[in-house]
Amino acid sequence: MGVTKIGACKCRDLPAPVVLPGCLPLHGADLVEPLQERVDPVFGLLVDLGLDYLHSDGFIVNTFDALEHETLKAFRELSDKGVYPPAYAVGPLVRSSPDEASAAEHRCTAWLDEQPDGSVLYVCFGSGGTLSTLQTAELAAGLEASGQRFLWVVRFPNDKDSSACYFNGGKTTADHGGDADDPLSYLPEGFVERTRAVGLVVPEWAPQVEILGHRAVGGFLTHCGWNSALEAVAAGVPALAWLLFAEQRMNAVKLASEHVGLALRVHAREDDGVVPREEVAAAARELMVGDRGAVARQRARELRAEARRASAPGGPAHQALAAVVDMWKCAAASSAAADAAAGGGLCMNP
Known part of the structure; x- marks a missing residue:
């Protein structure tokens, strides 16, 4: 099927949501960017x-039933009918720190030890998320105005590409008055000093898994990449969804849905896509001390318990992975002729 068989209108302008079996309705603007524009060369790919x-x-998926029950149920039903291959929910698989010793010694750990329980908003946009110079300033002003404690992993701003860190380290030039070797130099003048009593800014990297698991962290301002989302779930930390690129819009719809209830959304201006400081401040306060934030915190604790049950020895994740291994063993034992005669079907041991 090529693009011409699907149509020519812009998917972002679809009058009704896209409804897939077992999935939340998605508006066109929530789809990944290449799917929003049918003239995009990546659309057809x-x-x-x-x-x-x-x-x-089959599909090996890093998720678990409590997080995506209806979707996994729909996959099972459609797989039984031969519509889709089966989906194996082997999650949540959450990475550990690449270097536990350096994580323990990182200065943010000592700072968190001095903060009250559940009082810190952790701010990080994943391994590749990048803000513009203006957005960096608005986020800083909003965090300061919120009055909430925060730990912010700051990267070099980039005015052209929100995923710049994936490709060139996210560094910008010194055209905006900053130091090309220090991302903190792009923060508003005096920001670090004014917020020193309640905030900590960390350049480039911090041990995220350890931070989210720290008793002092009570919220996570995140780009909603799936790894970060699962790390928040595993730690039982509610989120503020701040979307940048890729599939993050779809992830945010799920995390903020009534069924999951883990996240609140921040809203950008329509004209320039910037989240203003007033919105940052209000959203941070709501998540950390507001009524909606309290509901999200309770739901985060419930999901953490479900995630632990899913990944426990002998639990659903292990069973799903065992089924995949069984499939591989069966395929390895089958001849090419038998595989062709079976039409690519699965062979599962009883």
């Missing part, structure tokens, strides 16, 4: 890739 998935023997 994604469509063809999706159709190729139908020829697979």
Whole structure:
């Protein structure tokens, strides 16, 4: 199926949400960016890739039932009918710190030890998320105005690409008055000194898993990348969803849904896409001390318990992974002729 068979209108302008079996309705503007514009050359590639998935023997998915129950149920039902390959929920798989010793010695750990329980908003946009110079200033002003404690991992601003850290380290030039070797130099003048009593800014990197698991952290301002989302779930920390690129819009819809209830959303201006300081301050206060934040915190604790049950020895994640291993063993034992005769079907041991 090519692009011409699907249509020519912009998906972001669809009058009704896109409804998929077992999934939350998604407005066109919530889809990944290449799917919003059908003239985008990547659009056709994604469509063809999706159709190729139908020829697979199954999907290994880093998720668990309590987080995506209806979707996994729909996959099971459609798989039984031969519509889709089966999905194996082997999550939540959450990485540990790459270097536990350096994480323990990181200065943010000592700072967190001095903060009250559940009082700190952790601010980080993943391994590749990048803010513009203006957005960096608005975020700083909003955090300061919120009156909440915060730990912010600051990267170099980039005015052209919100995913710049993935490709060039996210460094900008000194055109905006900052030091090309110090991302903190792009923060508003005096910000670090004025907020020293309640905030800590860390350049480039911090041990995220350890931070989210610290008793002092009570909220997570995140870009909603799936790894970060699962790390928040595993730690039982509610989130503020601040979207940048890729599939993060779809993730945010799920995390902020009534069923999941882990996240609140921040809203950008329509004209320039910037989240203003007033919105930052209000959203931070709501998550950390507001009524909606209290509901999200309770839901985060519930999801943490469900995640632990899912990944416990002998639990659903282990069972799903065992089924995948069984499939691989069966495929390895089958001849090419038998595999072709079976039409690519699964062979599962009883």
